Each structure stands twice: as structure tokens, then as C-alpha cells.
Amino acid sequence: MMGTIDLDRSDPNFLKELAGQPGGERVQACFTCRSCVAGCPISAVNRGFSPAKIIRMALYGLREDVLKSDFVWLCSTCYTCQERCPQGVSITEFMTLLKNMAIREGHAPAGVRAQLKRVTGDGRIYPIDDFDNKKRTKAGLPVLPTSCEDIKKLFQ
């Protein structure tokens, strides 16, 4: 991902595609001040991660490189960059947009896909079973439903 930028790989429509979706509206306003990098908790422990670089790559139209990279998935969605961006770029929402596009095109970590399947199937990340309810009762907490019918109706 580092090194010379190959503009032959650039997709001239990528920017337009991004600008029309929530999170992508103001990304062209980025003037590379790198405030986002300075406050990023992931950049602090992994120098390879940089929200500014992802934005730059997107602005160059490097659609495939951005959507296929593991990078976007490392954003912890802490919103520090978004709160501080002097240009009003909704950086965290932009990362969410890239993640959504990546998964639609088949590029997503297996854990993320599994989580999507579980949540939209069971209505919970951690479904409650009888054993959980036994522990809850013992602790003096109310019993919770062990299945969710409404989720099936919402997503069928």
C-alpha cells in the first residue's frame, strides 16, 4: 500500500459515489492537516494505520485498494478524528461507509460477517439461553426471553 501511487488504478467515479452517501459528503474538503492521525488511538500503537492516508487514497480514486485493505476495519470508531476535523469531515462515518461498501463487495473479515449473521438472525450478539437465565435468577435478576421472533420478521 505504501510507495508510488499508480494512477492507472484510479477510478474517476469513486469520489462521486462516496460523496452521495452518508459519511462521504464532505470528504473532498480534507486539506491533509493530519489532526485525525494525531488523535487516533490506533495510529498511536500502529504507525501503519492512518485515517488521513485512507482519505487520500479515496480522493485519488483508488477504489480497489481502499475497499480491499484490512485498514478500514482497524478503525475503532472512537470519533476523536471526527470531533477534531477542522474541515468538518465526518471521518468516523466515512470509515463506516467504506466498511459497508467493502462488505457488499465481499471484502470483510470473517468475524465481521459472522457477527452480522448472528445479530440479524438471533437479535442479539450473545443470545440468552436457559443457563444464562439460571445465573440471572441466582443473582436476583429478571429472566429474559431466549428467542426473538421480531428479528425474523424484520429481516425476512
Added chain:
Amino acid sequence: MKYAFFLGCTIPARARNYELSARKVAETLGIDLIDMDRFMCCGFPIKGADRSAATLMAAYNLALAQEKGLDICSLCSSCASQLAEAAHHLSWDDDERARVNERLSAVGLTYKEGPRVRHFARVLFEEVGAETIKAHLKKELGGLRIAVHYGCHYLKPSSIHDHFDDVEDPVSIEELVALTGAEVVDYPGKKRCCGGPVLPVDEKLALSVAKEKLDSLADAGANALCLVCPFCSVMYDGNQKGIESEFGVTYNLPVLYLTQVLGLAMGLDRKELGLNMNVVKTKELLERLAE
């Protein structure tokens, strides 16, 4: 003061100490938390994968509370943020609201105007207030040096939380802890993320993020860390031993929910507050309190 109680996924399954202590503190302060059997996941865990599906799940929960004429109170910062964000989004995006309502009709619900969404700590800070809380405190927590971790979604994005506290210089949780007589310890990196959301993608990276804060807390000489989100607790309490063995360090730092700290000052007992379920043992900390 009455709220639909939004438990989310993590708390009822993995953070019963938080749920127990919050219910006790609410009962003591006269906050009526109504259990809602039909609530489902807030949608936050799937926002990265499918934002529209996440909004639909949030709208479903909001519509349920709305139907009962209740505002929502959440213990989890991510749930509070996701629900508030969806309500904010649906307040101006007519197309999205129409799409959501088409799907909600399958479960007999309609999304109209979103109820207010509040984190429990915000309810304590803004609505219950220092004076009332203080009137219910029976025990000074003097001698304890407690540091606070705000986490991210409790305050951010600030636009959907009405800027109720300053994201760059927050005070709300520290002011609540200070009511107990404990010394509130400031430390570098107080606003840093716990790293939790990247745990399923890159475990070592997530643990490195959490380690930074634990190092800073050790340098600051804190006796305990106080927080308000079950995800953050997974990182600092649940994974503290893992971080110790991964990086060859020792912290042994008890991690308490705000509701456990306040509960102790209310004179509630250890078991009532679920302190026996905290992963890092709190025995020495409580002995310090007894001295």
C-alpha cells in the same frame, strides 16, 4: 423519573455486575427502570457491516419505547450512542424513515418521533443531580484514588448527545465519583479509546491500545478505574490478565462500574453490587476502604 430500561446484549449476558449495581442504585435514587421484553440488539455491532440494518434495529427499539410513551435509559455507551444517532438520523431523513416504517409494519410498529435516549450516567449527572445523590450517600470513600475512563460513545459524536459534557475536557463522571469522597485521579490519555471495537479484527492491536491506558494509570498511582460501558470493562477488567501475560507486565488494577462506586458509598453491600463478579479482585481495595 421513569425510563424504558435498555439492557442491550453484553450486559445481561456478560456484565451482570453492572446490571445488578445499576438496578440497586436506581432503586435507591427512585429512578423507575421499566424492563422491556421485546427490546433487541441496538444495531451497533453491525453498523460497520450494514448501516441500514443497524438503523432499522435501532428504530425498532425506539418505536417500542415510543409506543409505551417512555424515554430510553441505557447502561451501555454504544447502545446509547447508536439509538440516539438513529433517532437523530430519522428526524431529518424522510426517505430512510419511510423505508424503516415499511419494515417495521411487519412487527406492528410505526416510527414517529424518537424518544429521548439517555445513558444512565447522564441521567445521574443531569436529572438526578449531585444534591439528591449526596443525600443518599452513607459512607465516605476517602482513601481511595479512583481514575475515570469516559470511553468514546458516552460522549461522542457530541452532536447527537446534545454536547451535554465537553468531549475534550469531560467532567460528568469525575464529578459523580467525587461526591463519594474518593480522590479523583487525573492521568494522561484519559479520553483514549479502550480498543474494544477492533478486538474481533486484530486482538493484539486492541490489547495494545488498552495497555497504554493501564500503563498510564499505574504511573498515576490509581487504586481503581471507574467506567460506564461494558465493552470498556471487557478490555480493562476482563482482558487485564491477558494483557499482563501478553506483554509481561503486572497491574492488578480493580475496574469498577460507576454504579458500583456509587453503590459502595450508598452503603450497599459487596454482593448486592456484584463486586464478587468483577474479574480483577476487589478485596484489597475494599479492605483499604474499611481501614
